[in-house]
Amino acid sequence: MPRKIVIIGANAAGSGVASAARKTDREAEITIIEREKYPAYSRCGLPFVLAGEISEFEKLIIFPLAWYKMMKLNLLTETTVQSIDVKEKSIMIKSADGKESTLPYDTLVLATGARSFIPPVKGYDKDGVLALRTIQDGIKFKEKMKSAKAAVIVGAGFIGLETAHALFENKINPIIVEMLPWICPTVFDQDTANIVQKKIEEHGIKVIVGKGVEEILGDTSVTGVKVAGETIPADMVLMATGVRSNTELAVQMGVELGITKAIKVNSRMATNISDVYSCGDCVESQNMLTGLIGMCQLGTTAVRQAKVAGTNAAGGYSVFPGVLGSSVSTFFGVEIGATGLTEFQATRLGLKPISGVVTSKTRADYFPGAKDIRVKIVAEPEFGRIIGCQIVAGEEVTQRVNMISAGIQKQMTIFELAKADTCYAPPVNETWEPIALAAEMAVAKLRR
């Protein structure tokens, strides 16, 4: 009898699970249960639709219905899970028309994702307070932009800043409010953040750091935001304040949560319950570098975990090596990226890190169009192993982050990186790769 694989959630993680499972077992009966109307679309693309760089939300649908057919996947959209019996290995589902039915499984994968987290600040439920996680959110945001005169972005992470850029492109200069002392605090140290903040401010956008939102003002609709006693007028407010894992179903069926309150999995993405796997925004991850457990709710992490979970759920063998949190974005004319630990994070872990910083150009200095680049490398001081990097440049950041990520994975030292065999041609790089120079600066500090 063919193996019955059921996947709950059809977004990046769930669809990735289905794809890997199908490649592992050509005969399996694979069912995907999705409560939304649309299956997998790229959430990461939402701010770029709002900015007008992508013409319409429909373009974000990365797995069209035809793909599910081609892969012989049984996709049930607008369907909710009522309950799961892990002893009987059966799932009670309810379809859009209200009909309930029972679905047996041999292996089950929870890819239930996450939802926007709106902090319970006074007035958070007023009209005009928005999140940006789903296409529905995007449509609502776009509609609101048409009439809005003043906007506030709460939270200066990548999504907050990307959406600030989208507002700017729509002739609305938002005010950005970040509670922590600098922007992008999970990926940047203050020195790097200050450079990015300056770039944003050059576009006429005000950034307030180190201050929280005390209240959202207005009757039923937002009229302003109170920050450190002062009132900022606004008729739309984006709460870009992170996400929380969807774990209700997991808890209901007895799946163990970890220290982060997200689903706990082992390196094969298996939960504590036999034949139940999980992956994506609803699970916690182990950091490759520190061994610590934390959250890494990135699309790239989701698809990588999904491939492992899908392979295992279909009878194959695959392990997930952990995360480094490599991430990148682009807005206001700069590309920014980071991986591993910041100097601040490493210091808090007691690592006494050293760092090397260099500013250079992305092409030969004499080549037209050469853009500024700043690289910061962070290392531990005994063996000089690289533990992180932060890059801000006019172009070509993504693959530099990937290079450092690979270096961290393979315990590369700043001594090795300073002498790495990098390539160059005048239109595409400087003779001395800035990353190698940053490593050299770090080496110089160690030898001082």
Add this chain to the structure above:
Amino acid sequence: MPRKIVIIGANAAGSGVASAARKTDREAEITIIEREKYPAYSRCGLPFVLAGEISEFEKLIIFPLAWYKMMKLNLLTETTVQSIDVKEKSIMIKSADGKESTLPYDTLVLATGARSFIPPVKGYDKDGVLALRTIQDGIKFKEKMKSAKAAVIVGAGFIGLETAHALFENKINPIIVEMLPWICPTVFDQDTANIVQKKIEEHGIKVIVGKGVEEILGDTSVTGVKVAGETIPADMVLMATGVRSNTELAVQMGVELGITKAIKVNSRMATNISDVYSCGDCVESQNMLTGLIGMCQLGTTAVRQAKVAGTNAAGGYSVFPGVLGSSVSTFFGVEIGATGLTEFQATRLGLKPISGVVTSKTRADYFPGAKDIRVKIVAEPEFGRIIGCQIVAGEEVTQRVNMISAGIQKQMTIFELAKADTCYAPPVNETWEPIALAAEMAVAKLRR
């Protein structure tokens, strides 16, 4: 008494030596002897000046005279070395005005570089047969382009192809002749080369592979080139057929050459003669991966070796870790790059390599401006260690090559690379990094 350091050659290698030596020893008396009029300029930029992308040759001068002053370097241009007495540690030099003098040294660095190699094919000395190595060559080439009607490029390496593109930009469609069976044979396998060749041919440029030039025709000036019995009309011919190390001085003073007939050095860039170092295009290099000795006459290799040689010549300690030959170029709308071994080269070394190939996009498929990318990863089949890559794309090749180069340096396997923690945002990458997917394709072959 301050240390006396003498450097012969003031180009990328020589000036790099001087810079590193000055940083190591603030008090040293550093003299650089250069026979050309211009000190360090970027040879790699010459084709891009010819293409009109860089406005003038003067822009290529990367170390202006002011830099030598600032670094307190005694620069002697238009000066030749008459003889070197390694027992007395003194150098007889002759300046532009014909005056001879003697220069003592404590340490000496030979950075004598290389010169164009013109194969002794019949008619090679006719007017209109050109090389492209110096600014003088560039000026001559540019002048010739003004009147030329038909051009032939002999040798389809990066410089040959970059110059073909320059001719194309000047409305002269050259015919490219490569003796070996495919273009860029030292960095690409045939499958990769065919893709690049097609890109070039799409621009209306004919590429002839597997055939050598038999004769250069014409009276005193070139009128054509004979290839496999056929005559190709041409009034200018670029011989892009490689370079040969300048070793005359080294031989004269008793410096040992290696199996490649270039100068033999150890990992500190020291020659067999006490206190005499060498670096750049005149030395041979050890491959990091194979341990084999060969030539790696790249600007990036020269500056890396120069830093090591300069540090050691000034009393510091630095070792050169070897080369992988990472290189990149861009022309005819594609960026191309490679590092390590090709499948062909690895096969000849008996490694029985496997490879993985993937074609994808450089941005999210739905993001405007996404360009094609093709990645080929080569690995050895026992541990799956990466031994090379070849990348052709519309953009973002350079740093991918650097990532793989770092991976090879750190013995990364295709298993690890397939699950590397890469980063993504819709405007700058696909969710699945193409390099990781290529590694996965190679893994699939190993497991078949």
